Amino acid sequence: MPMTTVPATTILYCADPLNARRTDPHFAAEARALRAQGATVALVDHDALLAGDADAAVARVPAAAGGVRYRGWMVPAARYAELDGALRRRGAELCTGPEEYRRAHELPGWYETFAALTPASVWLPTAPGEAPDGERLAALAAGLPPGAAVVKDYVKSRKHEWREACHIPDLGDPAALHRVVSRFVELQDGFLAGGVVLRAFESFVAPGGAAAEIRVWWRDGEPRLFTAHPDSPVTEVAEIPARDLEPVRAAVRALDCPFVTTDLALRADGAWRVVEVGDGQVSDLHREVDPALFTALLTDDQTAAAS
Secondary structure (H helix, E strand, O other), X not given: OOOOOOXXXXXXXXXXXXXXXXXXXXXXXXXHHHHHOOOEEEEEOHHHHHOOOHHHHOOOOOOOOEEEEXXXXXXXXXXXXXXXXHHHHOOEEEOOOHHHHHHXXXXXXXXXXXXXXXXXXXXXEOOOOOOOOHHHHHHHHOOOOOOOEEEEOOOOEOHHHHHHHOEEOOOOOHHHHHHHHHHHHHHHHHHOOOEEEEEEOOOEEOHHHOOOEEEEEEEOOEEXXXXXXXXXXXXXXXXXXXXXXXXXXXXXXXXXXXXXXXXXXXXXXXXXXEEEEEEHHHOOOOOOOOHHHHHHHHOOOOOOOXX
């Protein structure tokens, strides 16, 4: 079972970049729901955090806040560690530590644990703006089965630029492989996280008109909420059979992180597969989910809905 963490008493949201006293509009409904439930909300300057000034980023967090949980935009793992340090200097402690965050947030951290449940993957550390040359890419691709693949970094893909910067029709075509990966690195620019990842392509289907991907929210190794993926145009989610969810549960527990999301999709052959794993603090919520169903996951209320 995942380790016991310090109880969360304060939730840290990103501040509105145009008004440091307000919650970022993207998360405002969640913050309102938390306050209505009696939770304490404090604000973090996300821009200052990304700029490397973690102490300024947490200047509005009350001193001696105790256990806190971050909830906001994605943060590079190194900056998250700086956030942790700045909060500790103020007498606060993140419920998800820096190593736990990196393990859930970046593919190399979670892949081995989920290898049997997710498409085969290989990766290469890469600096932003520096696409690997064709020879290195060919060597990397040799670690995957022949056929199609997708490219992403340690955290995100560019699936909305599917043909241009995501899908590689044939790993055996070195020119296409280099072209797509180079374009991906170019478009990611300074936001490239960790390096280049190649993942074997698997064909997924939307079950009976429901969402093509289901985001499962896990607290302390238990599935607490099932929602459509944030990009889904529909909100209905299919029921995942217990026999398919149990291996995912075992992997989440083995990962040993307190707040995790898994995105599941139904492969064309009927197998449920883990498409992505993430840290729940920075995983987006579908816009049509009632915030009150979600916010109990951010505190230590064990009554969150599982539907």
